[in-house]
Every structure is written in structure tokens, then in C-alpha cells.
Amino acid sequence: MTEKNTNQASDMKKKQDAQQEVDGLGRRKFIKNTGLVLGGVIGGSLFGGLITNNLKSEPASTDTNEENDGKDARIFFNRKEDFDVLKAAVERIYPEDDNGPGAIWLGVPYFIDRQLAGEFGQNGKDYMQGPFKDIHNTERYQSRLNRGDMMLEGLRAMNQVSLKKHDKRFHEIEGEQQDEILKAFEEGKEKMRGASSKSFFQLLRQMTIEGAYADPLYGGNRDMMGWKMREFPGPRPAYINDIESEEFVKQDPISLKDYQP
Amino acid sequence: MPKKLEKVDVVVVGTGWSGGVVSAELAKAGYKVVALERGEEKSTNDYIGAKDELRYMSRKYIMQDLSIETITSRTSMDETALPVRTQDEMMVGNHLGGSSVHWAGATYRYNPFEFEIRSEIEKRYGKDRIPEGSLLRDWGISYDEFEKYYDRWEKTAGISGEEDPLGAKRSSPYPNPPTVETPNLRLFKEAAKELGYHPFQISSANVTQTYENPDGEVINQCQYCSYCTHYGCDFGAKSDPIVTVIPTAQKTGNFELRTHAYARRVTYDGKKATGVIYVDMITGQEYEQPADVVVLGAFTLANTRLLLMSGIGEPYNPKTKKGVIGRNFTGQFNITFLGARGFFNDKKFNLHMGGGALGATFSDLTGEHIDNSETDFLHGGGVEIRQYGDAPINNNPVPKGTPSWGKEWKEKSLFYANRSLNVWFTPGVLPWWHNYLDLDPTYKDAFGDPLLRVTNKYTDQDRNIAKFGIEKCKEVMEKMGADIIDVDEVPEEFDHVYNGAHYAGGVTMGTDPETSAVNTYLQMWDAENLFVVGASAMPHFGDRHPTATVGALAYRAAEGIEKYLKEGGGLLLKPEK
Numbered sequence: 001m002t003e004k005n006t007n008q009a010s011d012m013k014k015k016q017d018a019q020q021e022v023d024g025l026g027r028r029k030f031i032k033n034t035g036l037v038l039g040g041v042i043g044g045s046l047f048g049g050l051i052t053n054n055l056k057s058e059p060a061s062t063d064t065n066e067e068n069d070g071k072d073a074r075i076f077f078n079r080k081e082d083f084d085v086l087k088a089a090v091e092r093i094y095p096e097d098d099n100g101p102g103a104i105w106l107g108v109p110y111f112i113d114r115q116l117a118g119e120f121g122q123n124g125k126d127y128m129q130g131p132f133k134d135i136h137n138t139e140r141y142q143s144r145l146n147r148g149d150m151m152l153e154g155l156r157a158m159n160q161v162s163l164k165k166h167d168k169r170f171h172e173i174e175g176e177q178q179d180e181i182l183k184a185f186e187e188g189k190e191k192m193r194g195a196s197s198k199s200f201f202q203l204l205r206q207m208t209i210e211g212a213y214a215d216p217l218y219g220g221n222r223d224m225m226g227w228k229m230r231e232f233p234g235p236r237p238a239y240i241n242d243i244e245s246e247e248f249v250k251q252d253p254i255s256l257k258d259y260q261p
Numbered sequence: 262m263p264k265k266l267e268k269v270d271v272v273v274v275g276t277g278w279s280g281g282v283v284s285a286e287l288a289k290a291g292y293k294v295v296a297l298e299r300g301e302e303k304s305t306n307d308y309i310g311a312k313d314e315l316r317y318m319s320r321k322y323i324m325q326d327l328s329i330e331t332i333t334s335r336t337s338m339d340e341t342a343l344p345v346r347t348q349d350e351m352m353v354g355n356h357l358g359g360s361s362v363h364w365a366g367a368t369y370r371y372n373p374f375e376f377e378i379r380s381e382i383e384k385r386y387g388k389d390r391i392p393e394g395s396l397l398r399d400w401g402i403s404y405d406e407f408e409k410y411y412d413r414w415e416k417t418a419g420i421s422g423e424e425d426p427l428g429a430k431r432s433s434p435y436p437n438p439p440t441v442e443t444p445n446l447r448l449f450k451e452a453a454k455e456l457g458y459h460p461f462q463i464s465s466a467n468v469t470q471t472y473e474n475p476d477g478e479v480i481n482q483c484q485y486c487s488y489c490t491h492y493g494c495d496f497g498a499k500s501d502p503i504v505t506v507i508p509t510a511q512k513t514g515n516f517e518l519r520t521h522a523y524a525r526r527v528t529y530d531g532k533k534a535t536g537v538i539y540v541d542m543i544t545g546q547e548y549e550q551p552a553d554v555v556v557l558g559a560f561t562l563a564n565t566r567l568l569l570m571s572g573i574g575e576p577y578n579p580k581t582k583k584g585v586i587g588r589n590f591t592g593q594f595n596i597t598f599l600g601a602r603g604f605f606n607d608k609k610f611n612l613h614m615g616g617g618a619l620g621a622t623f624s625d626l627t628g629e630h631i632d633n634s635e636t637d638f639l640h641g642g643g644v645e646i647r648q649y650g651d652a653p654i655n656n657n658p659v660p661k662g663t664p665s666w667g668k669e670w671k672e673k674s675l676f677y678a679n680r681s682l683n684v685w686f687t688p689g690v691l692p693w694w695h696n697y698l699d700l701d702p703t704y705k706d707a708f709g710d711p712l713l714r715v716t717n718k719y720t721d722q723d724r725n726i727a728k729f730g731i732e733k734c735k736e737v738m739e740k741m742g743a744d745i746i747d748v749d750e751v752p753e754e755f756d757h758v759y760n761g762a763h764y765a766g767g768v769t770m771g772t773d774p775e776t777s778a779v780n781t782y783l784q785m786w787d788a789e790n791l792f793v794v795g796a797s798a799m800p801h802f803g804d805r806h807p808t809a810t811v812g813a814l815a816y817r818a819a820e821g822i823e824k825y826l827k828e829g830g831g832l833l834l835k836p837e838k
Contacts, residue, residue: 261309
């Protein structure tokens with residue numbers, strides 16, 4: 001932790017004590033008002049300390065440090081370029097902001113990598129027999145591609161659009177330019193092979209949210225920050241003593257590894 | 262050739278509330294019962310610590326494996342049906358206890374109106390109010406005759422509730438007290454009262470105190486832990502077959518459970534069913550299990566498909582309107598459960614806490630109590646609020662106009678995560694000649710058998726009643742004081758998403774073999790020793806959730822089967838036409 005961050009976190013802690021009852025939007029404004037700029041390099045210590053303390057949770061974890069940028073290894077994506085496109089796209093869908101980290105910090109790209117390598121990515125429990133009809137004309141999943149292949153086709157199609165339009169790869173263009181391409185895919189305006197661009201985008205969006213909020217054991221929702229941002233306490237055994245409370249009851253999140261017998 | 266096994270008294274396909282209740286009752290009465298379950302054996306032990314939203318809710322861990330079997334779906338007869346391919350679009354329970362394990366636990370008796378719907382509409386509004394093309398008819402049994410079966414099932418399941426102030430006569434109170442009234446439910450009730458309605462706590466199979474049922478099975482106290490709908494219960498506190506009727510059957514010594522047993526045909530000699538052919542999914546061996554009585558207690562869709570594939574009963578033909586198997590298909594799809602969502606800027610609720618059936622409702626607008634003389638639809642619906650316990654992947658409501666991703670979406674979805682309430686309407690669904698089930702001509706299951714094909718479209722009746730319900734929900738939400746209120750849009754067409762597991766018909770009950778497949782003991786007109794149990798017997802979809810009626814129908818069928826075995830055969834009820 002840098003000295004600057006320590007001071008800021010400590011200042012914030014003082015203010016936070018004075019504002020114990022502040023929640024939701026109030027808290028967000030509160031963070032904003034400190035003037036702390038949360039752009040640029042995101043260190044685990046910053047969020048681990050700042051947000052966690054603010055939620056009256058456990059103290060900042062000491063094992064997160066600035067070197068831990070969430071880098072992991074891939075088991076589904078062979079080409080780094082595909083993964084770079086994915087990282088850029090999920091960060092636009094779930095960006096870092098005043099509330100806390102974005103999809104990259106949370107580990108969403110690696111979550112998606114693991115999910116696509118498994119049963120979900122292979123459509124293991126879905127009906128994948130032909131004939132395949134109306135692939136581009138229906139909201140229904142009628143593609144012959146499994147989700148893994150659909151993701152690859154879609155990411156490469158987005159990259160192609162970017163190269164054609166901007167002469168740069170998708171992860172090298174500006175955020176607003178990325179948004180334009182994502183929007184075109186969301187609306188089904190771009191063509192891709194084997195599936196509608198709309199269904200690809202829906203898959204991408206769905207898996208981004210899953211990666212932000214699934215139990216950390218799946219590789220996303222790092223440090224349960226996805227849950228902390230929305231004050232979700234994770235898998236808890238019982239609410240029978242709290243559920244009738246008139247006030248919102250804040251609780252530190254726990255994950256399945258703390259819960260399962 | 263399938264390997265032929267030794268004959269038993271009763272073979273039952275399925276282990277949900279339908280197959281489970283019948284198995285327990287007949288095994289208790291001393292008959293040798295074999296139950297066939299296509300999925301795995303499960304007990305509470307399998308669900309301890311299973312609080313994993315991704316695995317259970319998003320990945321549908323305990324739902325049907327569609328790579329083996331799914332359905333195809335279309336809106337009208339001139340279209341080619343497409344398969345419902347992914348688990349995101351299809352929800353049918355699998356494994357021991359079936360859909361009765363992942364259910365939410367909301368428990369309603371159908372009103373007397375539902376049982377005699379055609380007569381009631383004709384009596385109240387005149388014969389010409391029966392819409393052209395509807396297959397609306399009475400069920401062949403009245404609420405008063407049926408009440409004792411509701412009572413019996415509620416006691417088995419330990420239902421926890423308070424009496425509906427507008428409810429029909431009950432022979433005894435609920436066995437357990439109602440669920441807790443949380444601040445959000447209170448807000449709903451107060452608003453409903455101000456509008457002149459009669460709200461009450463939804464009766465629940467999330468059991469509110471440790472309870473021993475009449476068969477000696479103990480159900481634990483619900484902890485409102487929120488991992489309920491889509492999950493098996495962590496604590497054995499949600500009433501389901503695996504904590505009630507299955508162990509009851511097992512204790513008798515007369516019950517044999519065969520799991521991984523995928524039923525493919527009912528064998529039939531032209532007069533009677535002779536047994537069931539099934540595949541052991543572990544070994545691949547095919548077996549024929551002969552029995553004196555065959556019970557289909559599988560899911561609605563599977564009951565119908567097994568009869569169609571076995572050539573039992575006349576398949577419904579929409580062109581001639583003749584035939585009964587596949588007729589009167591209804592369900593709760595994307596045009597039901599619509600309503601109003603409120604966003605509260607200065608109020609936070611403990612939305613992550615809850616239980617599947619924790620909620621409040623009122624019956625003032627149900628078919629029983631509404632006045633349809635001036636409405637542009639028939640029937641009515643329940644208005645409900647629930648507190649399921651919202652988990653974060655699948656609950657991200659934002660006000661209309663918010664983009665569905667990006668900075669603004671993140672901001673608003675986080676802000677409203679604990680500040681949004683939903684009130685919805687559950688309309689009754691009428692049966693139409695053009696909505697039915699048959700076998701698909703193109704798509705096959707893993708064994709090479711045709712998939713079941715659903716043909717289902719909406720009518721003005723469906724759209725108008727949905728519009729009415731949304732308007733009423735909006736009025737309640739306004740009284741509740743939400744800062745932003747968004748109302749649902751009425752879809753023009755069916756989206757072919759089967760997500761609520763509430764589907765009915767196909768093998769419906771009645772008094773006339775021309776329009777019904779089974780009598781009110783759920784005994785087939787065309788095969789007196791074949792009983793088809795489940796929501797497949799409902800001639801239309803009532804305006805409340807179906808499970809209590811499914812449970813009660815199973816007790817009714819069990820009584821009939823016992824009578825049939827004792828009396829040595831024959832139709833228990835004669836056609837009345």
C-alpha cells in the first residue's frame with residue numbers, strides 16, 4: 001500500500017465512522033466527494049480497504065497487493081488476441097466506476113474462459129441435434145454452434161468490424177468506439193457466421209454478469225467485490241432473526257468455501 | 262428385446278408429488294409398488310450447502326437434461342416447430358422428487374369457480390359469453406367433493422398459512438402458522454387494504470415450525486435463507502417428496518425405487534395397460550416391468566408424450582377437433598406474471614433474505630370474485646408480491662430507459678439492488694382448440710423417438726386479461742409509494758420460453774370420453790388399469806399456482822387406484838354423456 005493510499009483510506013475511515021448510516025447512493029456520493037480518483041491503475045489494496053471498510057466489513061485483506069492484477073492462465077482461449085478482445089468488451093459491459101471495480105479486476109474474463117471450457121460452453125445439457133433452422137431470424141437459440149464457438153466467432157467478428165472501421169484491433173480503439181460496435185451487435189445489426197450477433201451479445205452480457213456475481217469459487221467476483229458493491233452477503237445459513245427488521249441489515253459476505261460443510 | 266421382469270401390483274412413472282403420493286398411499290395399503298425415476302436418487306444430504314446461484318439457478322443443475330429429450334415449439338399449425346434447445350429456455354425438474362423439489366412452495370387451492378368454470382360462466386354471464394374456439398369445460402368434480410384431498414395433501418406437506426378472507430370453505434385450518442410479515446409485504450398489504458382489497462399471507466410449503474406430518478415424517482423450520490426456488494432445500498424445511506411421501510413409501514417395505522430408469526413406452530393389449538418399458542441409463546439395459554396397475558405420474562409433458570408414443574387413447578386432431586390426448590394444453594408463459602415494478606429512492610429492503618413462497622396476495626380479482634359482465638376478457642387472477650431472496654446474477658432490475666449494460670446500467674442496477682419491488686398478476690388461462698400437444702415429425706430424442714411438439718398461441722383473451730392485471734398491479738404499486746413505476750408490456754406472441762414449469766393439460770379429466778382422457782379418478786377411459794396423474798389432468802389453468810391441486814389430484818387418484826384394486830377392476834366412474 002502506498003503512503004498516499006494509506007492516508008486517504010485512513011481519512012475515509014474517519015469520515016465513514018461519522019456516516020455510519022449512509023448507504024446506497026449516499027455512500028457512492030460520499031466516495032466521490034473525497035476527490036479520490038479511482039481511474040488508472042486499480043490496486044487490490046485500494047478497493048479491498050476502501051470499500052470493505054465502508055461496508056463495515058472485515059479489515060482490508062493483506063494478501064491483495066498492487067502486483068495482484070488478477071492475471072491468471074487460460075484453458076479455453078488459445079489466442080491471446082481473442083482474450084484481449086473479450087477483456088475489452090466485458091470491461092465496457094461492466095466498467096470500473098465510483099462504486100468499485102470493473103469486470104477485468106473482478107476476474108470476469110477468466111471466469112468466462114473456464115465456463116466455456118466446461119459443460120456450459122459445450123452445451124452439454126442442451127439439445128444440439130439438427131436440422132438447424134432460422135438461425136438469424138429468431139430470438140431462440142437455434143445455432144449449430146455451441147457457446148464456446150459462438151463466443152469465438154463473435155469476438156473475432158467484433159475485431160474484424162473494428163479493423164475495418166478504425167484500422168485498429170477492438171481492444172486498441174477508444175471506449176466509445178468499442179461501445180458502438182457492441183451496440184451494433186446487441187441490436188443484431190452486424191453479421192457473423194453461424195449465429196445472430198444478437199444472440200452472441202446476449203451470451204457475452206449474461207456471462208459478464210455471471211462472472212461479476214457468481215461465487216468466487218468460479219474464478220470471478222474477486223474478493224467478493226461484486227457482492228460488496230451491492231451489499232449482498234453471500235450464502236448465509238439463516239435470516240430468520242433479521243428478516244422482519246425495518247432497517248436494511250448489512251452483513252459481511254461469505255463465500256461457499258466458508259459455508260459448505 | 263427388453264428383459265421382462267416379474268410382475269408387481271403397481272408400477273409408477275415419476276416421483277414428484279404425483280408419483281410420490283400415489284406410491285406412498287398404495288405401499289401403505291400393502292401393494293407392491295415399483296417407482297421409475299429417470300434421474301438420480303436424491304435426499305436432503307445432496308442439497309446441504311448447495312447455496313450456489315450459478316449452479317442451480319443459472320445452470321439449472323437439477324433440471325431435465327435436454328441432450329436426451331426436449332420439446333419443439335411453434336405458435337400455429339402452419340409453422341415448422343423448432344426445438345427448445347437450451348436450459349435457459351426450458352425448465353422441467355429432474356431427479357428424485359422431480360419438479361416438486363425445485364418448486365417455490367406457494368400453495369393455493371383453486372376456487373370453486375375453477376372446477377365448474379363453464380357452468381359458472383354460463384350461469385353468471387350467459388351462454389354466449391363462452392368464446393368461440395375455446396374448449397372451456399367443467400372438470401367433472403366440484404370443489405366441495407375435492408376439498409378433502411386438498412386437506413389431506415396440505416397436512417402431508419405441512420402447509421403454513423392463514424385463511425384467505427375470501428377463500429372457499431375449509432374442513433380444517435392450515436397445519437402450521439403463516440410465514441413472517443416483512444416490511445415490504447406489509448407495505449403491499451397496507452396499499453391493498455387502502456384500495457379495498459383483502460390481502461393475506463401466501464400459504465407456503467416453506468414450513469414455519471418443525472412439523473410431523475400424519476405419516477410421521479418430520480419437516481424442519483424454514484430459515485428464510487433465500488436459496489429456495491430452483492434449489493433443493495439445504496435444511497429439509499421446504500416440503501417436497503424427498504422429505505415426505507418418498508420416505509413414507511420406503512418405510513412400508515412394499516416400495517422399490519429404481520432411479521436412472523427412463524420410461525419409454527406403456528405396453529398395451531388394446532384394452533388394458535400391461536406394464537412399462539424403460540431403459541436403465543447406467544447400464545443401457547432395457548426392461549419391461551409388468552404390473553396390474555400402471556400409473557403415469559411424470560411431468561405434464563412426459564405423461565402426454567408417453568401415451569402418444571404408446572398408442573393409447575385417441576390423439577387430438579385440431580382440424581377435426583376430435584381426439585383427446587394432447588388436447589386442452591395451457592400454461593403460464595410470458596403473458597402471465599406481468600405487473601408493475603416499483604423503484605424506491607429513499608427506502609431499502611432486505612431483498613436478499615426470503616423464501617420461495619414468502620409473499621402476500623389478495624383474491625378480490627380472481628375468477629371467483631371478479632365481475633366479468635363488463636370486461637373484455639373472462640376469468641380473473643391473483644395479485645401477488647414475493648420475497649424470494651434475490652440473488653445477484655438473476656436480479657438486476659433498472660428503470661425503463663436505462664441501457665442494458667455499461668456505466669449507467671451498473672450504477673443503477675447497484676443502486677436499486679435493494680430498492681425495487683415487483684407486484685404481478687397470475688391470470689387464469691383458458692384452453693383453445695389451436696393450443697395442443699402432439700409428436701414432432703422431424704426432431705428426435707436420444708433414443709430416436711419423436712419429441713413432443715407444443716403448438717401454443719395467444720388470443721385477445723390472453724392479451725386483455727394481462728393488460729387488466731398490469732393496470733391493477735400499477736394501482737397497488739402507486740399506493741405503495743414507489744418513486745418510479747414501470748409496467749410490463751403485453752407480448753404479442755408466445756416467446757417459446759418454458760421457464761415457470763407451470764404447464765397443464767394433454768390428458769385431461771372429465772365426464773365425457775369425447776372430450777376427456779381420464780375420469781375424475783384420473784383413470785383412463787381407454788385403459789381402466791392406467792391412471793394418469795398430474796397437472797396433465799387439468800382442463801384449463803386456474804388463476805393461482807397449481808401445486809396444491811396436483812397434490813390433491815394425486816390423493817384422489819390414489820383413492821381410486823386402491824378402490825380399483827380392491828374391487829377387482831372396472832371403470833370407477835361411468836361416462837356421463
